[in-house]
Amino acid sequence: MKIAVLGTGKVGSALGEKLASAGHHVIYGSRTPSGATETVSHRDAVESADVVVTAIPGTDVITTLETIGADILDNKVVLDPSAAFTPQMTMAYPGDSVAQQVQARFPRARVVKTLNTMNFTIMVDPMKSLVQATVFVSGDDSDGKNLVRGLLKDLGWPEGSILDLGGVETALATEHAAPLFFATLMALQTPKFNFTVSQ
Numbered sequence: 001m002k003i004a005v006l007g008t009g010k011v012g013s014a015l016g017e018k019l020a021s022a023g024h025h026v027i028y029g030s031r032t033p034s035g036a037t038e039t040v041s042h043r044d045a046v047e048s049a050d051v052v053v054t055a056i057p058g059t060d061v062i063t064t065l066e067t068i069g070a071d072i073l074d075n076k077v078v079l080d081p082s083a084a085f086t087p088q089m090t091m092a093y094p095g096d097s098v099a100q101q102v103q104a105r106f107p108r109a110r111v112v113k114t115l116n117t118m119n120f121t122i123m124v125d126p127m128k129s130l131v132q133a134t135v136f137v138s139g140d141d142s143d144g145k146n147l148v149r150g151l152l153k154d155l156g157w158p159e160g161s162i163l164d165l166g167g168v169e170t171a172l173a174t175e176h177a178a179p180l181f182f183a184t185l186m187a188l189q190t191p192k193f194n195f196t197v198s199q
């Protein structure tokens with residue numbers, strides 16, 4: 001599968017490397033394409049991709065996608081692991097989520113929120129650090145969610161650890177788990193943990 005990873009920071013690099021090692025063709029979109037292999041402009045990265053990963057600050061996702069152009073995003077799966085904070089590190093969109101905003105602004109894109117409730121090291125190798133783990137998935141498009149399920153398995157998530165919460169409106173719940181994430185990080189003094197749902 002051809003995957004455009006927007007953002008070359010911690011999340012983009014970790015996801016890109018693991019997905020490439022699983023056999024996917026990963027192209028990195030950057031604000032400053034370096035000329036290095038597979039690092040191109042956002043638009044060039046997305047143009048021929050099947051999946052777009054928004055590994056950039058949540059408050060910049062809409063403007064970045066708008067610059068790329070709505071027509072280019074038609075039918076593409078947008079895998080959104082972002083979180084949106086104010087400069088004071090409070091939630092940027094109270095009562096709303098990045099994923100809902102993206103889906104509303106780009107109705108023909110297939111937005112799937114996932115991987116946003118954990119540190120980037122856990123995203124790509126959950127079972128190395130954890131005995132049990134849960135990764136949440138939110139989105140309106142069932143084909144898009146199935147495609148993302150496949151990518152999550154490539155990242156190391158067992159089928160039973162993937163919890164589909166329902167439509168894109170449920171992304172609000174996971175995006176707003178960020179304060180719980182940071183409080184837990186402070187309490188444990190390590191990012192190597194994850195929230196697990198058990199029944």
Ligand SMILES: NC(=O)c1ccc[n+]([C@@H]2O[C@H](COP(=O)([O-])OP(=O)(O)OC[C@H]3O[C@@H](n4cnc5c(N)ncnc54)[C@H](OP(=O)(O)O)[C@@H]3O)[C@@H](O)[C@H]2O)c1
Pocket residue numbers: 006007008009010011012029030031032054055056057058060064081082083084115116117118119120121
């Ligand atoms: N780090 C984590 O463990 C973690 C966990 C869960 C969720 N997240 C979320 O995942 C996203 C990426 O996090 P990260 O830790 O990878 O951040 P990061 O290391 O700071 O990297 C973010 C990348 O986004 C791009 N970027 C920065 N400012 C931008 C702007 N104004 N417009 C467009 N692109 C911009 C940059 O890539 P270029 O310079 O190549 O453009 C940058 O390297 C964020 O939304 C974050 O909240 C992070």
